[in-house]
Amino acid sequence: MWRRAVIQSKASQSWRVIATRGAATGGSKHGSTSASATAAVDSLLLRSLKNHYLEVSKMTPPPKVGSPSSFTIVKGALDSNGPVLKRTYGKEEISIFVMRLANIISGEGDGPEEEDGINQLFLHVDVSKPGQEDSLQFLCGLYPDALGIHSVSMRPKIDSSEDFVVPSKYNGPVFEDLDEKMRDALHSFIEERGVNESLFPFLQAWLYVKDHRNLMCWFKSVGTFINEKNSVADA
Numbered sequence: 001m002w003r004r005a006v007i008q009s010k011a012s013q014s015w016r017v018i019a020t021r022g023a024a025t026g027g028s029k030h031g032s033t034s035a036s037a038t039a040a041v042d043s044l045l046l047r048s049l050k051n052h053y054l055e056v057s058k059m060t061p062p063p064k065v066g067s068p069s070s071f072t073i074v075k076g077a078l079d080s081n082g083p084v085l086k087r088t089y090g091k092e093e094i095s096i097f098v099m100r101l102a103n104i105i106s107g108e109g110d111g112p113e114e115e116d117g118i119n120q121l122f123l124h125v126d127v128s129k130p131g132q133e134d135s136l137q138f139l140c141g142l143y144p145d146a147l148g149i150h151s152v153s154m155r156p157k158i159d160s161s162e163d164f165v166v167p168s169k170y171n172g173p174v175f176e177d178l179d180e181k182m183r184d185a186l187h188s189f190i191e192e193r194g195v196n197e198s199l200f201p202f203l204q205a206w207l208y209v210k211d212h213r214n215l216m217c218w219f220k221s222v223g224t225f226i227n228e229k230n231s232v233a234d235a
Contacts, residue, residue, distance in 0.1 A: 042226055049226075053219040061212065065205040070194045071096070078210050083126070083158075084203065089193045095158065096195065097124040098203045101141055118204050119144060125195050128157050138190055144200050151175050152186055 067073050071085040071094075083095040101120035121142040128135035135157045139150045153171035175183065190196075 046223055046226055049219050049223040053216065053223070056212065056215055056219070059212070061209060063205070065202045067202055068194065068199055071199075078206075078213055084206060085199070087194060091129055092193070093128050094193050094195070095126040095128070096199070096203075097126070098122065098142075098207065100207065118207050121200065121203055121207070123147075123195070123199075123203075125190055126158050127190075127193065133157065138186075138195075140190075140195075142200055142203065143197065145197055147187075147191075147195065147197050149175050149183070149186060149190070 068085065071087045074083050074086055074095075076082075077084045081097075081099075083097050085096040087094045099122050100118060101122040123138070123140040123142050125138040125140060126135050127137070133156060134154045137153050137155050137158075139152075141148045141150060151172060152175060155171055175186075178186075
């Protein structure tokens with residue numbers, strides 16, 4: 001699977017053993033020998049980064065999934081932590097942020113069944129109205145066959161360019177403490193606005209692509225840093 005290959009690429013660390021040995025040998029010598037050892041370690045690291053970059057760049061992405069018909073994809077979303085999807089509902093504007101549920105709740109999504117897929121997502125749904133300083137915000141867990149609300153709060157509107165930060169202060173009751181009718185009504189409220197399990201296939205594929213891009217950028221930026229360090233040292 002595509003994600004498994006990405007994980008294996010991340011986990012491959014054979015160069016670390018060689019690099020550590022080289023660093024230890026270099027530490028016991030002086031002058032040009034030490035400089036040569038450092039250059040050898042950097043060379044090994046750069047070669048490994050390049051190989052991994054090329055490996056990841058050749059991976060076949062998951063099948064393309066069309067965006068939900070009622071939402072539009074936010075331009076530049078892959079390069080930020082801002083909203084991914086937006087839509088209008090009457091006078092309301094609905095913004096959806098997404099990330100892995102495992103990034104929010106420790107231990108979630110770590111089982112063997114998660115090896116080949118992102119099957120648990122964390123949604124932040126922002127419902128705003130013109131002229132209102134605050135918006136109604138839902139924190140939800142999204143699964144292939146269900147959506148569950150974790151909390152509901154009133155908070156200042158989030159600008160489209162802002163990164164999502166998990167709220168740190170109390171702004172509403174624990175969702176499970178509400179009575180069943182209120183919980184059902186709040187679920188119906190966001191489902192009426194198109195926020196339900198039907199969003200899962202697109203958002204899952206979107207996160208795959210984002211992970212791939214982030215990994216590619218990481219290999220490239222680390223390699224650029226090592227190259228620039230060597231250029232300064234040689235100057």
